[in-house]
Amino acid sequence: MAQHQNHGGHHSHGSMKEYVIGFILSIVLTIIPLVLVMNPILSKTATVISILVMAVLQFVIQLVFFMHIREGEKPRYNVQTLILGLVIVFTIVAGSLWIMLFNKY
Amino acid sequence: MATNHDHGHGHDHHEEHEQLKVLGFWIFVVTDCVLFGTLFATYAVMMNSFAGGPTGQELFQLPGVIASTFILLTSSFTSGLAVLAMNKGNVKQLIAWLAVTGLLGLSFVVLEVTEFMHLMSEGATMATSGYWSAFYTLVGTHGLHVTLGLFWMTALMMQLKRRGISAVTRRKITNFSLYWHFLDVVWIFLFTVVYLMGVM
Numbered sequence: 001m002a003q004h005q006n007h008g009g010h011h012s013h014g015s016m017k018e019y020v021i022g023f024i025l026s027i028v029l030t031i032i033p034l035v036l037v038m039n040p041i042l043s044k045t046a047t048v049i050s051i052l053v054m055a056v057l058q059f060v061i062q063l064v065f066f067m068h069i070r071e072g073e074k075p076r077y078n079v080q081t082l083i084l085g086l087v088i089v090f091t092i093v094a095g096s097l098w099i100m101l102f103n104k105y
Numbered sequence: 106m107a108t109n110h111d112h113g114h115g116h117d118h119h120e121e122h123e124q125l126k127v128l129g130f131w132i133f134v135v136t137d138c139v140l141f142g143t144l145f146a147t148y149a150v151m152m153n154s155f156a157g158g159p160t161g162q163e164l165f166q167l168p169g170v171i172a173s174t175f176i177l178l179t180s181s182f183t184s185g186l187a188v189l190a191m192n193k194g195n196v197k198q199l200i201a202w203l204a205v206t207g208l209l210g211l212s213f214v215v216l217e218v219t220e221f222m223h224l225m226s227e228g229a230t231m232a233t234s235g236y237w238s239a240f241y242t243l244v245g246t247h248g249l250h251v252t253l254g255l256f257w258m259t260a261l262m263m264q265l266k267r268r269g270i271s272a273v274t275r276r277k278i279t280n281f282s283l284y285w286h287f288l289d290v291v292w293i294f295l296f297t298v299v300y301l302m303g304v305m
Contacts, residue, residue, distance in 0.1 A: 085135035089142030096146035
């Protein structure tokens with residue numbers, strides 16, 4: 001897997017291969033939503049869901065291949081913080097939409 | 106996976122301190138994520154509040170947005186290459202990749218400013234409607250982050266020229282690359298939610 005070249009006792013993360021794979025996957029996950037939106041082959045709801053899923057996938061790819069989220073030292077405080085942040089973001093976005101859309105009717 | 110990940114080996118207090126600073130910066134990134142979350146929530150709520158004014162569908166020009174998406178994506182990749190150069194201890198290569206990242210970031214900002222000027226000339230300003238207020242706040246905050254990153258990167262390149270790669274500059278570059286990847290992630294969501302869903 002990832003090459004870990006240790007220079008002077010440093011933990012260095014990532015390899016060229018990892019970055020190239022991450023980059024290619026990101027490009028693919030950008031082109032697919034574009035194609036789906038430009039040529040609507042799916043229904044509107046299906047298109048919205050699939051492009052959102054692909055955005056989330058791309059987020060995961062950047063986390064794994066570029067930010068090396070899996071390689072942190074244990075205990076993984078960075079992952080715990082991220083999960084807390086995502087829970088807050090989800091609550092804010094879903095909660096706002098729920099309340100404000102309910103208000104409109 | 107990593108075979109030489111044994112703790113305590115070459116891990117003096119100084120370096121541990123630097124690692125703690127990376128975690129501290131990561132916590133900042135997560136709070137920044139929450140900031141963008143609130144702005145996305147506002148945007149989602151305001152999605153159809155055009156107040157009789159122009160809509161995004163009428164004004165968005167996708168070619169420019171697609172170009173800026175690939176530019177930022179590439180710059181996220183090149184900032185990763187900068188980290189690889191740092192790990193090899195090659196300071197010249199590191200500065201060069203940072204410069205490439207910076208140029209890509211700069212062209213992203215230029216494209217965004219051009220887009221904003223076009224939108225404003227078409228009568229969509231921040232005061233036009235709830236939708237455009239939310240739009241400029243969300244997209245503009247991201248643009249400001251990128252602009253700030255450009256200044257930070259320039260300062261880092263100057264510091265690297267003077268001091269080379271040390272535990273301190275290494276930590277700074279690590280933090281910067283985290284920040285830059287994070288901005289790319291935010292843009293992916295902006296591109297999907299604002300632009301792609303906007304023109305549907």
